[in-house]
Amino acid sequence: MKFHSSFFTSVLLAAGTLVLAPGCNKSTQTGSTATDPANEIVIGEVGSLTGNEATFGTSTRDGIRLAIEQINQSGGIQNKKLRVVTMDNQGKPEEAATAVTKLITQDRVIAILGEVASSRSLAMAPIAQTNKVPMVTPSSTNPKVTQVGDYIFRVCFIDPFQGSVMAKFAHGTLKVKKAAILRDVKNDYSVGLANFFTETFKKLGGEVVVDQSYSAGDVDFKSQLTSIKTKEPEAIFVPGYYTEVGLIARQARELGIKAPLLGGDGWDSAKLTEIGGKALEGSYFSNHYSPDDTSEHVQKFIAAYKAKFGGVPDGLAAMGYDAAMVLADAMKRAKTLEKDDIREALANTKDFQGVTGRITIDHDRNAVKPAVVLEVKSGGFAYKETINPS
Amino acid sequence: MTEFLQHIINGLGLGAIYALIALGYTMVFGILQLINFAHGDVYMLGAFIGYYAGRYLGLANVPGLGSLGAALALAMLGAAVAGYLIERFAYRPLRKSPRINVLITAVGVSLLLEFGGQIIFGADPKFFPTLYVPGEPFMIGTLQMNRLQLLVLAISLVLMTGLRTIIFKTKTGRAMRAVSFNHDNAALMGIPVDRIISVTFMLGSALAGAAGILVGLTYPKIDPLMGVMFGLKAFVAAVVGGIGNVTGAVIGALLMGVAESLVIAYWASTYRDALAFGILILILLFKPAGLLGTHRQEKV
Numbered sequence: 001m002k003f004h005s006s007f008f009t010s011v012l013l014a015a016g017t018l019v020l021a022p023g024c025n026k027s028t029q030t031g032s033t034a035t036d037p038a039n040e041i042v043i044g045e046v047g048s049l050t051g052n053e054a055t056f057g058t059s060t061r062d063g064i065r066l067a068i069e070q071i072n073q074s075g076g077i078q079n080k081k082l083r084v085v086t087m088d089n090q091g092k093p094e095e096a097a098t099a100v101t102k103l104i105t106q107d108r109v110i111a112i113l114g115e116v117a118s119s120r121s122l123a124m125a126p127i128a129q130t131n132k133v134p135m136v137t138p139s140s141t142n143p144k145v146t147q148v149g150d151y152i153f154r155v156c157f158i159d160p161f162q163g164s165v166m167a168k169f170a171h172g173t174l175k176v177k178k179a180a181i182l183r184d185v186k187n188d189y190s191v192g193l194a195n196f197f198t199e200t201f202k203k204l205g206g207e208v209v210v211d212q213s214y215s216a217g218d219v220d221f222k223s224q225l226t227s228i229k230t231k232e233p234e235a236i237f238v239p240g241y242y243t244e245v246g247l248i249a250r251q252a253r254e255l256g257i258k259a260p261l262l263g264g265d266g267w268d269s270a271k272l273t274e275i276g277g278k279a280l281e282g283s284y285f286s287n288h289y290s291p292d293d294t295s296e297h298v299q300k301f302i303a304a305y306k307a308k309f310g311g312v313p314d315g316l317a318a319m320g321y322d323a324a325m326v327l328a329d330a331m332k333r334a335k336t337l338e339k340d341d342i343r344e345a346l347a348n349t350k351d352f353q354g355v356t357g358r359i360t361i362d363h364d365r366n367a368v369k370p371a372v373v374l375e376v377k378s379g380g381f382a383y384k385e386t387i388n389p390s
Numbered sequence: 391m392t393e394f395l396q397h398i399i400n401g402l403g404l405g406a407i408y409a410l411i412a413l414g415y416t417m418v419f420g421i422l423q424l425i426n427f428a429h430g431d432v433y434m435l436g437a438f439i440g441y442y443a444g445r446y447l448g449l450a451n452v453p454g455l456g457s458l459g460a461a462l463a464l465a466m467l468g469a470a471v472a473g474y475l476i477e478r479f480a481y482r483p484l485r486k487s488p489r490i491n492v493l494i495t496a497v498g499v500s501l502l503l504e505f506g507g508q509i510i511f512g513a514d515p516k517f518f519p520t521l522y523v524p525g526e527p528f529m530i531g532t533l534q535m536n537r538l539q540l541l542v543l544a545i546s547l548v549l550m551t552g553l554r555t556i557i558f559k560t561k562t563g564r565a566m567r568a569v570s571f572n573h574d575n576a577a578l579m580g581i582p583v584d585r586i587i588s589v590t591f592m593l594g595s596a597l598a599g600a601a602g603i604l605v606g607l608t609y610p611k612i613d614p615l616m617g618v619m620f621g622l623k624a625f626v627a628a629v630v631g632g633i634g635n636v637t638g639a640v641i642g643a644l645l646m647g648v649a650e651s652l653v654i655a656y657w658a659s660t661y662r663d664a665l666a667f668g669i670l671i672l673i674l675l676f677k678p679a680g681l682l683g684t685h686r687q688e689k690v
Contacts, residue, residue: 034660052613054514090513217619219609222400223654230393247611254663256537257525273612286615372537 036091040077041337043327044103046114046124051091052216054118055269056316060138062309063320064113067323067328070304076332078165086111093123096304100124104131110333110339111136113323116316117241118142118189118298125152132198134343138323139288139316140265142192144376146365151339153295153346153365155323156204156265156288157352157389159189163196163239165286165371166262171234172202173385174260180233180249182224184240185213193239193264209233216241221248222255224305229257241266246275260284268315273379284384288315289356290372292383301355322354348358392532393418398653402415403539403596405610405647406546410601412626412631412639414594418431420634421570421590423489428476430621433593434503436465436602437518437612444457444519458522462545462603469599470592477591482584491636500621507614518606526606542604549600553593557636566590570634612625619663626670632683 023044032083045064047057059209064084072081087099096115103109104127112128112135115121121140129133129149136156137145141162146152170176179201184190198208212224225248226235236252238245238261245267263285270367291302291312301321305313313321329352330345331337349361359370370388374381411433418426430486438460449457480499484492533675557563565586568576577583605620606612623646631642646666651667674678 047394050508052515185658193626212659215662218659218662219605219611220400220404222403223651224659226393226396226400227655245609246517247609250610252416253529254524254538255534271515275515276462277520 006341021117029300036367039079040081042083042085042107042109042110042330044100044109044114045084045086046089046096046099046103046112046115046120047086047118048091049088051085051089052243052386053091053117055242055314056272057088057091058318059269059314060114060116060320062305063138063313063317063322064306064324065226066301066305067316067321067324069308070184071324073205077328078337080337082328083305083349087166089120091117091120094118096120097123097127100127100307101134104133105126109133110337111327111342113138113327115140116319117188118145118192121145121221122188125149128152132339132343134327134339134346136323136346138230138319138325140189140263142188143366144192147270150347151343153361154357155326156319156356157371159192159264159365159368160196161262162286162371163169163193164200165373166193166239166264166284167197167200167204167206167224168387169284169373169385170237170262171206171285176206176234178207178233179262180209180227180228180231180236180259181211182209182214182215182221182236184236184244186214186215187240189264189266190239190241194237197237197239209322214240214244216244219247221251225252225255225257226246226360229255233259235259235262237262239264241267242272243275246272246277246280248281249276249283256330264316268381269312271310273277273376281378284373285376286371286387287374287381288369288371289318290374290383291380318355322356322359326352347368393501393655395533396649399512399533399535399539401648402644402645402652403536404651405544405627405644407601407605407608408624409550409640410597410604410628410645411620412600412628412643413550413636415441415625415628416633416639417566417590417594418635419628420508420636420655421587422481422492423495423564424481424492425625426476426481426591426594427493427621427625428480428499429502429594429598429615430624431500431507432472432476432617433470433602433605433614433621434507434614434617436469436599437603437606437616438507438516438614439465439468439517439599440521440603440606441612444521449521450519453520453523455522455540458603459589461521462600465603466513467599470596471604473595473598476595483521484686493674504614504618511614515611515616516517518610518612519605520610522607538608542608545604549597553597554636556593556597559605560587562589580585597614623666626666629680630669630673632680635680636683638680638682 038358047060049057068082069086087284089095089099116139121137129151134151138262139156146154172192178333181194182193210228236259261283265287267285268287334345352359360368362368368389370386372386373384375384414429443461443464449461480495524537565581568581569583569586573583627643627646628639631638650662653661
């Protein structure tokens, strides 16, 4: 029986080792090149520069870089230049927590920008709160994020609103009566959106005929889609991230499902249509801004972004830009550059004209803003309509 | 009822891909009693070879069976070379060491490929080029048979039959079976044991490379860590079928695919992975040799 026991141990050992795959952190710096620490303000950024949602991190970072460059060119803040230390978290909440701890204890940052994903912001927020470092998340929309404490802010709308936007759009514009839901159960953002969509959609008189789930990282969704197909919904709400949504759309069309897919700002990436191809044509998602917006403010931002990075900025780049700008604005208004004063100034942000709309921070430290609905059209995103907070 | 049958079809499609990977695990185990944990990552390499072939050799510009065949051939060749190198430089020097050393090395090679892949290919998911455009799905009543699924199933069957022929009908195959019984005796009979082990690794790796292409076709999102979960599942399938047994690996893999498909359909997707490893534990507890495995007595 020697064979058995050693085989058993082998399996256990190997499984254990595979789970403990190592990770590594890399940090990069942008902004002031001055070496004099007295003349610079150090802020930290945590983002998913690699991993499954890599474009979220890189777009946000580019938006922040552009903002920091513009602030420094126009004289900086209180005669000091801004410097950003950027940390990658590979799209993992535990890495995000490590990164934020390092930024606070080692780099001694006085404010933090990030993250995009709510799951990762939720891992970071308690650490920022305990150390009393103001944290501004550009685009985490789950309500729980800012409920962590009074040092956590966001410059985007929250899921109850975003979920209701798509429910209203489905019911009002698309005249959908029967909707299906396919949610990512591992993702706070996705679960939140799905719940709020269901709530509003039912209130409006619609019916959610089937509620299926998947886990981020899955590649096969045919079982869920087959179950959805038999219920014949007129639209499918898939509030996930772009990599999975692209695959879901493909497999839905392969199974002969013709209903449009609906989603949230997690769809916002050029990779969405690369993976999904034609399968996504005629689907809709809610977002923070549309590059089709003709207002001068937006067009100036797009021109500057194109000149620096090439390519049209997506919604997350715009949110990154706005987050950095709101933080800089608060620093300018703050009595001193102490963390408490910056927090105070952030909380008093009112009618700040951002690329993604006027930003006012409410007493829950959330921004109240309208959302836009975009349609996937000939491989790009076209503006469909604006839905205001009620 | 149609819905149920549809779930079975989906499951068989998934199972056929698990089977291709499971075969490599089972062959290497049969001959070396080694669980080659790097095997799932060889499958990842296959997918990336297909990706670069599609992108830079222009195969994606002329989608069709020819391009698919070319990509398959390249991926199988590349994976076979990778399999040979892994065996030659990581496992052969340890042939006389205790089994646990080789196992830990296998995990090391696996991690090397995964995180080396992240550095070389980039950590973000890539879109697998369209090498073959499937036409309208076949309809049997209201049952949907995707042409791509059928093609994947067909290619898997052809490759598996090919493998069976090699193992049971050729001289090399006879040598492989002899080595799997006893290295020393096989060597005494004049069989070049090291070369046969290399061939086994290359065959198994080539199948994994082919699986990489087939997965890329069906689920066109590939990344350097794609082999971790698929590899583990295929490994479980090999154990369920009776590790070391070629037919068992295929049956185990198909069972696994169908079981996963049904769990998601009638229970919840969260239990998918729990089910796979639950089956593994049950099999190890009640039928440690697997469904088709034979009990092998160790001689003293």
